[in-house]
Amino acid sequence: MALKSWCLLLATVLSCENGSTGLPPCDSRIYCTGQLLEQVQMAKLFKDDKHFVDMKLKMSPDVVWEAFQNLTSSSFDGKLTKQQLTTFVREYFEEPGQEFEKWTPDDWSDQPQILERISDPALRRWAKELHALWKSLGRKIKLDVQLHPELYSQIYVPNPLIVPGGRFREYYYWDSYWIVKGLLISGMNKTAKGMIENFLHLIDRFGFIPNGGRVYYQRRSQPPFLALMIESYILATNDTAFLKESIGPLDKEYEYWMTNRSVSFTFGGKTHSLNRYNVEAAGPRPESYSKDVELGQDLTEAARSQLWVELKTGAESGWDFSSRWFIDSNGENNGTLKDTKTMHIIPVDLNSILCKNEQILEQFHQQLGNSAKAQFYKEARDRRINAVREVLWDKQQGIWFDFNLINNKSNDAFYASNMAPLWSECFDEQEPGQPTEMVIQYLEDHHLLCYRNGIPTSLEQSGEQWDYPNAWPPLQQIIIEGLAKSNSEMGKRIALEQAQNWIRANWVLYSKHQAMFEKYDVNGDSEPGGGGEYDVQVGFGWTNGVALQLLDEYGNQLKSGAMKLTVFPVYAILQISLLFFWF
Numbered sequence: 001m002a003l004k005s006w007c008l009l010l011a012t013v014l015s016c017e018n019g020s021t022g023l024p025p026c027d028s029r030i031y032c033t034g035q036l037l038e039q040v041q042m043a044k045l046f047k048d049d050k051h052f053v054d055m056k057l058k059m060s061p062d063v064v065w066e067a068f069q070n071l072t073s074s075s076f077d078g079k080l081t082k083q084q085l086t087t088f089v090r091e092y093f094e095e096p097g098q099e100f101e102k103w104t105p106d107d108w109s110d111q112p113q114i115l116e117r118i119s120d121p122a123l124r125r126w127a128k129e130l131h132a133l134w135k136s137l138g139r140k141i142k143l144d145v146q147l148h149p150e151l152y153s154q155i156y157v158p159n160p161l162i163v164p165g166g167r168f169r170e171y172y173y174w175d176s177y178w179i180v181k182g183l184l185i186s187g188m189n190k191t192a193k194g195m196i197e198n199f200l201h202l203i204d205r206f207g208f209i210p211n212g213g214r215v216y217y218q219r220r221s222q223p224p225f226l227a228l229m230i231e232s233y234i235l236a237t238n239d240t241a242f243l244k245e246s247i248g249p250l251d252k253e254y255e256y257w258m259t260n261r262s263v264s265f266t267f268g269g270k271t272h273s274l275n276r277y278n279v280e281a282a283g284p285r286p287e288s289y290s291k292d293v294e295l296g297q298d299l300t301e302a303a304r305s306q307l308w309v310e311l312k313t314g315a316e317s318g319w320d321f322s323s324r325w326f327i328d329s330n331g332e333n334n335g336t337l338k339d340t341k342t343m344h345i346i347p348v349d350l351n352s353i354l355c356k357n358e359q360i361l362e363q364f365h366q367q368l369g370n371s372a373k374a375q376f377y378k379e380a381r382d383r384r385i386n387a388v389r390e391v392l393w394d395k396q397q398g399i400w401f402d403f404n405l406i407n408n409k410s411n412d413a414f415y416a417s418n419m420a421p422l423w424s425e426c427f428d429e430q431e432p433g434q435p436t437e438m439v440i441q442y443l444e445d446h447h448l449l450c451y452r453n454g455i456p457t458s459l460e461q462s463g464e465q466w467d468y469p470n471a472w473p474p475l476q477q478i479i480i481e482g483l484a485k486s487n488s489e490m491g492k493r494i495a496l497e498q499a500q501n502w503i504r505a506n507w508v509l510y511s512k513h514q515a516m517f518e519k520y521d522v523n524g525d526s527e528p529g530g531g532g533e534y535d536v537q538v539g540f541g542w543t544n545g546v547a548l549q550l551l552d553e554y555g556n557q558l559k560s561g562a563m564k565l566t567v568f569p570v571y572a573i574l575q576i577s578l579l580f581f582w583f
Contacts, residue, residue, distance in 0.1 A: 029065050030057065031284055036068045041289035043082045045089060048534060050167055050287040052214055057151040064092045067083050095138070096169060097415070101153040103140035107190040109248035114185050114548060118555035119568045126507055126560075127551050130188050131546050133516065137162045138191075139169075139537055153214045157201055159194030164518070165539015170213030171198065174318050175542045177225035178474055180547025185552045191244070192233055199226050203249040208256040211316060219281040220316040223353050224257055227360045228249065240367070247364055251373075254357060263346070265400055265405060272387045272405075275350050278343045279312040291533050295338060312340040317350070319387065321532065322466035323458060324415050331407035337464065344401035349417035349478075354425035355384050365390040381426075388426050398438025414446060415458050416475040422482030438485035440494065441478040449494065451522040453505035465532030470519045472529075473546040476502045479548070496557060499550045504557050506547050516543045 022187055027034035031053045042051050049560040057064055060245050065559050072078045080088070112131050118124040126353065140160040145152050154170060162179045176195055202209050209226060211217035233239065253358045257275060282305060284292035296304035314320050325342040326335040358381035365374035392400045394410060399418050401410035419439055421427050427435050444451050448456070454471035460470045476498065484495035508526040510516060515538040519529030528536040551558065 003072040006361055011260070027060065028153075028215055031214075031421050032216050033283060034065075035072070037286060037289065039080055040085055040089060040230060041286075042293065043080075043085050044290055045082070048167055049289050050292065051095075051096060052536075053153055053214070053286045054169060055089070055153075056092040056094055056096075057100040059151075060095060061150050067092065073303055080095075088309065094257055099141055099145050099152050100139045100169075101140050101142050102210045103160050103239065104135055104158065105138050105188055106189045107188045108135060109187065112186045114552050114555070116557075118339075118551055120558060120560050122560035123503070123507065123551060123555070123558060126510060127548065129510075130516070130547055132542050133486070134162060134183065134186060134188065134191075137165055137541055137544075139163050146365050153216060155202070155210065155213045155215060155218070157198035159198050160191065161195050161198060163190065163539075164537070164541040166518070166537030167534060168212070168537065168541075171195070172212040173199070173209050173222035174225050174474070177229055178477065178542035178545035178549070180229045180545070181232055182541075182548040184232060185545075185548045189233070189237050192229075194237070196226070196233060199229070199287070200246060200249045202570055203253050203423075208253055208260075214287075215285045220279040220312055221256075222316060222318050222391060224253060225353065226253060227355075227357045227364075232359050243367065245537060247368060247370075250361060250364070254354075254361060257354060261350075263348075263405070265407060265408070267391055267403075269388065272391055274346045274384070274387050274391065276343060276346055276405075277313045277350065277353055279309065279316050282308065284308050285312055285315065286498075288533060299338070305529040309337065310340045310342055314340050317342060317347065317467040318556065319417075322506065323413070323462040323466045324416070324417075324466065325458040326413070327404060327406055327464075331404070333404060333411040335415060336462070341406070344405045345411070346391065346405065347417065348388075348402055351384060351388055351392070352420035352424040352426050355381055355421070356424040357516075358384065359425070377575065385426055386427060388421060388427060390479050392421075393435075395438075397442060398435075398489040399442045413458065413460065413550075416455055416472075416479060419479050419482055422486065423478045424482075425531075434504045436483070436491045436529070438489065440483075440490055443494070449497070452501065452524065453500045453522045453526055455498065455521055461532050465519065465529065467531070469521050469523050470529035470531065471505075471522045472519050473501075473502075473543045477546045477549060496554060499554045500558055503550055503554075504560070507560055513538075516540045516547070518543060 030036060037053070038355070040052050046052055064531065068088065072080060073085065096333045114127060114131070116126055118127055138160060139162070141154060146155050146156040149156060157171070162183065163169060164172055164175050167476055168498050176199070179566050180192045180195055191575055199209050206218065208221050209224070210224050211220045222228055227250050230243070230250070234243060261278055262275050263269055285308070292308055296307045299307060314325050317325070319325070321337055321340065325345060326339045327333055327341040327344060328335040328339050358377045362374045362377035362381065365377065388400070391403050392410070394412065397412065400421050401412050401418060402415070403409070420437060422439060446459075454476050456468045457472055457475060458467045465470070480495045480498050480502075483491040503527045505520055506516065509520065517528040518540045521527045521529050530536055
């Protein structure tokens with residue numbers, strides 16, 4: 001035991017020296033690394049690699065590992081056939097989903113108040129069905145997961161929760177922000193608070209919030225939305241006592257991001273410090289093992305290892321994957337998935353989210369009487385606003401762009417995340433409204449308001465799911481909210497128009513399939529999105545939350561049919577003018 005403890009300590013010290021969190025990586029020989037994982041995943045026993053690493057062990061990992069070693073030792077090259085692996089998995093594993101017990105939220109009611117704020121009868125009926133979906137997405141983790149964690153890849157949390165749906169059987173960090181917002185609109189304050197308490201529990205345990213509720217996610221996080229969840233909860237409930245319980249973990253999470261996910265660089269003759277995604281964890285992603293191996297098979301060992309680090313870093317961003325993260329051998333934002341270099345990019349949205357964190361944490365500490373700490377966050381936000389303006393804002397084009405650390409210049413391609421500072425108000429307020437007007441002009445110049453079913457994630461058709469032609473619920477909500485709360489009347493009108501487009505697209509597809517999807521195609525008569533490394537998923541937590549949020553905000557203005565052009569005469573005139581020009 002003494003030798004093992006010394007080895008663990010040495011591993012921790014070495015990981016700290018390499019600039020990582022100091023947390024030990026997932027060392028499970030079943031779910032995270034090793035020959036059993038490699039052989040099962042590369043044999044492709046299941047359509048989705050995630051299926052295997054979500055399965056429950058029938059007996060202890062040591063017993064399963066010993067059985068696997070005994071089986072491989074009798075093989076000539078240590079490799080098992082697909083049939084042998086199938087038999088082995090059936091003998092030692094149970095199907096995914098065994099970690100949950102039946103649960104219905106006790107704060108769910110069949111007549112949420114939101115229904116009173118929706119004037120269109122069809123949308124009101126639909127909102128009621130969306131509200132009912134919380135019951136189907138509700139999960140409670142069995143106590144056995146806490147008592148016997150070695151048998152599960154699920155990370156235990158004490159309170160019931162809402163999952164996204166489909167292959168996403170566990171909680172996810174940034175998804176949960178829009179789920180919590182939807183729950184609060186549905187009047188399910190207890191369930192929302194329980195999910196927030198789960199995240200506080202995870203910070204106490206890990207020092208940060210993992211990407212999702214599996215051990216194979218425990219070395220990477222996702223966009224940090226916990227402070228925003230708590231702000232939304234307190235605004236909805238006035239539960240100010242909860243703030244005292246939450247402030248310590250919130251400070252701790254902020255420190256994690258600033259310590260482990262910030263980078264200093266020189267640009268324009270000045271040194272700036274901003275945040276990036278950066279996951280220092282070796283090997284293929286367990287939940288996408290075969291895809292990562294195949295993607296890197298023609299690379300050198302060093303290049304392959306670095307690619308796997310970059311893919312995990314891309315997964316931490318939530319945008320897995322996008323041309324946004326591609327940097328080719330010339331240092332330009334170009335290439336394919338093999339050219340993923342996420343850690344070399346300063347993302348507009350991550351810094352906008354942290355800017356919002358700083359604003360909220362300043363307010364929280366003011367409420368608690370911690371003036372020195374409030375001043376700390378105010379100064380941090382002021383520094384970030386200055387850096388965002390000097391590094392990410394393009395005053396010629398009137399939009400914010402990600403920054404490429406390899407060639408030390410902006411990536412001037414359009415991504416929906418470019419507008420995040422409007423939403424987080426991460427810009428100098430001395431000239432109110434000016435950034436909004438410039439962003440609107442950019443949207444018009446690039447014809448980004450002409451799509452039928454929302455604003456596309458990008459204009460690059462790479463085949464990756466976080467690119468054209470897909471539109472994602474959280475990005476639509478961020479864009480709409482950013483425009484709606486501006487001082488620009490045009491911005492407010494565009495926000496309403498985009499809310500109408502998005503609600504109509506969701507409602508039409510729901511009417512066809514009786515399902516909500518994780519992403520949508522911006523073109524045509526409303527179809528699910530596609531691309532990427534797995535099939536489009538239904539459920540769907542954040543889609544439901546965003547739809548309820550928009551129905552709550554605009555319920556007396558939205559229609560189940562198409563928006564009439566007379567609502568927006570400026571765009572009607574623009575469309576007619578374009579017709580004359582073309583013909």
